Amino acid sequence: MNKKQKKMLVRIIIAAILMIALHFAYAFLGEDSVAEDGTVIREALVREPVWFFLYMIPYLVVGYDILKKAIKGILNRQVFDENFLMVVATIGAIAVALVEQNGDYTEAIAVMLFYQIGELFQSYAVGKSRRNISALMDIRPDYANIEKDGELEKVDPDEVPIDSIIVVKPGEKIPIDGIVVEGRTTLNTSALTGESVPRETDCGDEVISGCINMTGVIKVRTTKEFGESTVSKILDLVENSSSHKSHSEDFISKFARYYTPAVCGSALALAILPPLFLLITGGDPAFGTWVYRALTFLVISCPCALVISIPLTFFAGIGGAGNAGILVKGSNYLEALSRTRIVAFDKTGTMTKGVFEVNGIHHSGIDNAKLLEYAAHAECFSSHPIAKSIIRTYQEGVVWKTNEATGEAVPVPCEDKKMHRGEHRIMKERVTSVEEIGGNGVSAMVDGHRILVGNNKLMKAEGIEAMECRYVGTVVHVAVDGEYSGHILISDVIKPTAKEAVKGLHKAGVRRTVMLTGDAKSVADSVAADLGIDEVRSELLPADKVSAVEELLESKKEKEMLAFVGDGINDAPVLSRADIGIAMGALGSDAAIEAADIVLMDDDPAKIAKAIRISRRCMRIVYENIYFAIGIKLLCLGLGAVGIANMWMAIFADVGVMVLAVINAIRALFVKKV
Amino acid sequence: MKKSYKIEVDCANCANKMEEAAKKTAGVKDCVVNFMALKMNVEFEEGADPKAVMEDVLKNCKKVEDDCEIYL
Numbered sequence: 074m075n076k077k078q079k080k081m082l083v084r085i086i087i088a089a090i091l092m093i094a095l096h097f098a099y100a101f102l103g104e105d106s107v108a109e110d111g112t113v114i115r116e117a118l119v120r121e122p123v124w125f126f127l128y129m130i131p132y133l134v135v136g137y138d139i140l141k142k143a144i145k146g147i148l149n150r151q152v153f154d155e156n157f158l159m160v161v162a163t164i165g166a167i168a169v170a171l172v173e174q175n176g177d178y179t180e181a182i183a184v185m186l187f188y189q190i191g192e193l194f195q196s197y198a199v200g201k202s203r204r205n206i207s208a209l210m211d212i213r214p215d216y217a218n219i220e221k222d223g224e225l226e227k228v229d230p231d232e233v234p235i236d237s238i239i240v241v242k243p244g245e246k247i248p249i250d251g252i253v254v255e256g257r258t259t260l261n262t263s264a265l266t267g268e269s270v271p272r273e274t275d276c277g278d279e280v281i282s283g284c285i286n287m288t289g290v291i292k293v294r295t296t297k298e299f300g301e302s303t304v305s306k307i308l309d310l311v312e313n314s315s316s317h318k319s320h321s322e323d324f325i326s327k328f329a330r331y332y333t334p335a336v337c338g339s340a341l342a343l344a345i346l347p348p349l350f351l352l353i354t355g356g357d358p359a360f361g362t363w364v365y366r367a368l369t370f371l372v373i374s375c376p377c378a379l380v381i382s383i384p385l386t387f388f389a390g391i392g393g394a395g396n397a398g399i400l401v402k403g404s405n406y407l408e409a410l411s412r413t414r415i416v417a418f419d420k421t422g423t424m425t426k427g428v429f430e431v432n433g434i435h436h437s438g439i440d441n442a443k444l445l446e447y448a449a450h451a452e453c454f455s456s457h458p459i460a461k462s463i464i465r466t467y468q469e470g471v472v473w474k475t476n477e478a479t480g481e482a483v484p485v486p487c488e489d490k491k492m493h494r495g496e497h498r499i500m501k502e503r504v505t506s507v508e509e510i511g512g513n514g515v516s517a518m519v520d521g522h523r524i525l526v527g528n529n530k531l532m533k534a535e536g537i538e539a540m541e542c543r544y545v546g547t548v549v550h551v552a553v554d555g556e557y558s559g560h561i562l563i564s565d566v567i568k569p570t571a572k573e574a575v576k577g578l579h580k581a582g583v584r585r586t587v588m589l590t591g592d593a594k595s596v597a598d599s600v601a602a603d604l605g606i607d608e609v610r611s612e613l614l615p616a617d618k619v620s621a622v623e624e625l626l627e628s629k630k631e632k633e634m635l636a637f638v639g640d641g642i643n644d645a646p647v648l649s650r651a652d653i654g655i656a657m658g659a660l661g662s663d664a665a666i667e668a669a670d671i672v673l674m675d676d677d678p679a680k681i682a683k684a685i686r687i688s689r690r691c692m693r694i695v696y697e698n699i700y701f702a703i704g705i706k707l708l709c710l711g712l713g714a715v716g717i718a719n720m721w722m723a724i725f726a727d728v729g730v731m732v733l734a735v736i737n738a739i740r741a742l743f744v745k746k747v
Numbered sequence: 748m749k750k751s752y753k754i755e756v757d758c759a760n761c762a763n764k765m766e767e768a769a770k771k772t773a774g775v776k777d778c779v780v781n782f783m784a785l786k787m788n789v790e791f792e793e794g795a796d797p798k799a800v801m802e803d804v805l806k807n808c809k810k811v812e813d814d815c816e817i818y819l
Contacts, residue, residue: 077757142813149810154760196757203783318779326763381759388783 074197081193085186088135092182095127125171128178136163136185155375158333159188162371166720169365184372184724191728195381198735202385202742206392212264212283212304214248220292230299239293241286250282250302251293258289265307266398266675283307306666307674310400317403321695325383329376336374336710340367343714362716369713372723378702382734383695386741390691393744398674399684406670409653410688414633415625416583416681419618419647420590420600422640423657424574424678425565429458429547431466432566434473434482436540437559441473441482444558446497448551451517451524453499454507459547459563460515470497480559510534514549525552532557545599565596567603570679575604577682581689587625589618589647618647626652638681640665655681683747691741698734705730750797752787754780755816765815768807774800787817 074082133140136159143160166181216227218240225240230248233239238254241247247260259271265283274280280293283304299305344367348358387404394401401407418424434441449467452460466484473482507517513534514527525535532539532550537557542548546564550557568574575586587608590597597611610621626635637644637651640658645668648654656669658676666672673680709726712718718726756762762782769778769787774795779788789804791797798819805817 138814145813146811154764192758199759199783203785206783329760377758377760380763384759384783 075200078193078197078200081189084135085189085193088131088182088186091131091134092128092179092186095124095131096179099124125167125178128167128182132163132167132178132182132185135182135189136160139185139188154333155377158337158371158375159185161337162368162720165364165368165371169361169368173361180720184720187724187728188375191377191731194728194732195377195735198739199381199385202389202392202739205742206388206395212246213308214246214282214304217248218242218245230302233295233299235295235298237295239295241291241293243286243288243290245286246304247280247282247284247286247293248302248304249293249295249299250297251280251295253278253280253291254294255292256289258291259287261285261287262675265303307400310402310666310672317405319387319404319408321408321692321699322383322387322404325379325699329380332376333374336370340370340374343367343370365720366713366716369718369720369723370710372720373706373709373713373718373726375727377727378706378731378734379699381731382698382702382738385735386691386695386698386738389739389742390687390694390744393742394684394687397680397683397687397744399680399687400666400672400674401684401688402670402672406653407688407691409634410636410671410685411692412632412634413636413653413685414583415585415587415629415635416578417587417589417622417625417635417637417651418606418678419637419639419644420588420592420597421565422676423638424571424588424600424604424606425567428565429462429563430566431462431471431484431561432546432564433484433544433562435542435560435562436480437482438556439553439558441475444551444553445471445561447519447522447524447553447558448526448549448561449499450504450519451507451515451526453501453504455509455515459549462563463549463561464499468497468499522554525555526550545596567600568676568678570677572604574678574680574682575606577679578685579605581682581685583685587621589613589621591615591618615643615646618644619650622647622650626650636681638678640676644668655684657681686747687744690744690747694737694741698737701737702730702734748797749788749790750801752789752801753818754785754787755818756780756782756785756812757814761812761815764811765808768811769804772800772804772807775804778804 139156139159142156146154146157163181163185166184167178170177170181214230217230217233218225219228219233219237220226220240233249239249239251243258253274253276255276257273257275260274260280262272262281262284264285265281271287272284274291279296280291282302344364348360348363352358387407390407391401391404394407401410431445434444437444445463445467449464452463472485474485475482503520505518507515509515510527510531514525514531516523516525518524525531525537526549528548528550529539532552535552535555537552537555539550539557540560542560542562544562544564546562549561549563550559551561552558578586585608586606587610588597588601588606589610591613592611594611597609601609613621622635622637629635634652636653636655637647638655638657639648640656644656645664648656648665648668653671654669655671655673656665657673657678657680671684673684705726709718709723713723754765756765759782762780765787766778766780769775769780769789774792775789776792777790780786781788789797789801791800801817801819805819808815808817
């Protein structure tokens with residue numbers, strides 16, 4: 074609690090004690106005690122208007138600031154706000170008590186008291202969740218260590234120029250993006266990606282600001298200024314996120330604008346019309362009763378529950394999503410995301426890893442590992458991406474599992490790829506007389522065997538009969554000593570979570586998934602079939618992707634939203650054309666952070682569905698609060714109008730609804746299990 | 748030109764009032780008050796001097812909600 078809140082709490086307690094004391098004092102001293110037959114035994118010791126002044130003390134203690142604000146509001150011609158409502162209602166109640174001479178001022182004070190308790194709770198809850206959320210996004214580095222004359226000096230990250238060497242010790246945050254030049258360590262990226270898997274980092278690797286260094290001391294050569302670093306971009310995005318207001322928020326502020334005057338009007342009508350009607354028809358006008366009911370009306374009508382809980386829900390929802398590695402640029406996008414029915418993806422880099430990997434060794438006449446070893450050695454002087462992927466696979470010591478019936482071997486998924494590092498080293502001295510054969514492949518002597526590695530054309534030229542591959546991808550044939558020894562299949566690898574991701578999307582209510590890719594039809598079709606994607610548009614140029622998205626936009630129904638997911642590298646126009654642009658794996662890609670509305674910090678496609686689920690939940694809470702608050706208010710207004718609800722009930726309806734709505738709103742913050 | 752300021756205000760409705768007041772100030776093209784982040788993003792009109800304009804904004808905000816603060 075801050076100072077203001079503590080002061081408020083003290084005021085509330087003092088006023089409450091005074092009020093209760095006065096209430097009992099009145100019972101003993103303020104009323105005549107009357108015997109059963111109606112004779113007065115003892116006259117009241119203290120009479121009006123002393124009670125009035127005594128009761129005014131707690132009233133002013135708890136409500137003087139509200140009075141002041143209401144008067145200010147009237148002077149500034151901003152009449153209809155909650156302060157005004159409270160002041161009119163409580164002064165009205167005091168006036169009724171004065172007129173009827175029943176000394177029942179407690180009600181007015183209690184209304185003010187509970188109103189203030191509600192305000193205090195609200196400010197406490199908002200402050201608390203504000204702190205919670207900023208703690209979640211606490212990735213701002215406070216300093217950078219710069220080595221000077223052999224000693225470390227802490228400087229403001231803002232003052233570190235590009236190409237400086239900074240030192241990051243274990244437990245510290247990496248302040249600026251850069252490249253490791255010395256040392257190796259494990260990084261905790263959870264603050265950025267929401268993933269708790271630590272990332273191994275070695276010399277020469279790029280590191281991203283905001284990660285926490287866990288194990289070793291590293292020296293980093295900075296490649297960007299602090300202001301351009303990932304961490305600054307993300308902070309900027311998060312801090313400005315709720316500036317884009319959603320329709321629901323707009324609706325609520327508009328609603329409050331008309332609602333309060335409307336209720337004041339009907340309260341006035343309630344105070345005047347029924348007694349007037351009764352007067353005309355010759356009944357008892359009972360002005361006091363109707364004025365009291367009108368005042369009850371005013372107390373119930375206060376729109377605080379809505380005004381506070383809706384923005385709070387969005388704020389909590391965006392904060393929670395951020396904690397899961399999903400950055401949402403505004404509550405309007407969160408709202409739009411919840412209505413997503415069509416999702417279009419890019420293929421490479423989104424559903425697939427975008428790097429070429431050895432995906433199978435087929436029809437190998439010799440041991441699979443041996444075949445790979447020969448191929449890797451023969452290719453070891455080449456810098457072609459395909460050669461590189463063969464070499465990398467060999468070095469990783471992948472284990473192969475052969476399907477005996479087809480003669481096809483697939484790599485066994487292996488968690489720790491670094492386990493075998495070092496066991497399978499390329500020894501260039503084993504390789505002699507390497508010869509590149511015109512873009513078709515390589516011929517080399519490895520361990521005294523003549524190894525041919527290349528495509529169909531190479532095999533044909535050498536008079537070796539190659540087997541066709543029935544899979545999609547790049548096929549590299551290998552021949553040992555002039556004899557065909559099988560082929561290596563290299564293809565882009567589907568991300569392990571991609572299938573789950575598509576399933577999750579359908580489950581989350583997406584009715585149509587479309588893949589847009591520049592790749593060949595055969596590749597695209599096979600990936601789509603694998604993943605269970607509904608539609609494929611293949612062989613698209615970047616401009617075609619935009620028109621494909623436009624076509625989809627035209628075909629959708631009015632309230633549906635279309636999301637496009639891409640890795641952001643060359644999708645910027647498509648990202649901005651779609652209703653919602655989602656960029657993934659965007660750590661370090663400035664263009665993507667800028668163009669997209671929602672940024673997934675890691676490259677896990679399953680996060681798309683998670684983002685939709687989070688938005689759905691957030692919107693559900695928003696609507697719960699809207700219906701709940703308006704529903705209870707209307708109910709109480711009805712009860713108040715016919716005289717069933719008194720002012721006590723009214724203030725509980727107002728403050729109670731607000732407290733419940735705020736607690737409900739904070740639920741949006743917890744997204745772990747969504 | 749856009750600038751962002753830290754603010755101090757107690758309730759969501761008061762933040763809305765501040766936003767309205769700031770929008771009406773001469774030299775302010777648009778203004779968004781973010782109650783949750785306690786930030787005020789002001790877009791100034793071309794040629795306006797942010798410093799002078801912000802002083803007026805603060806004055807106008809104080810008028811509608813005296814319990815508020817803008818850290819200039």
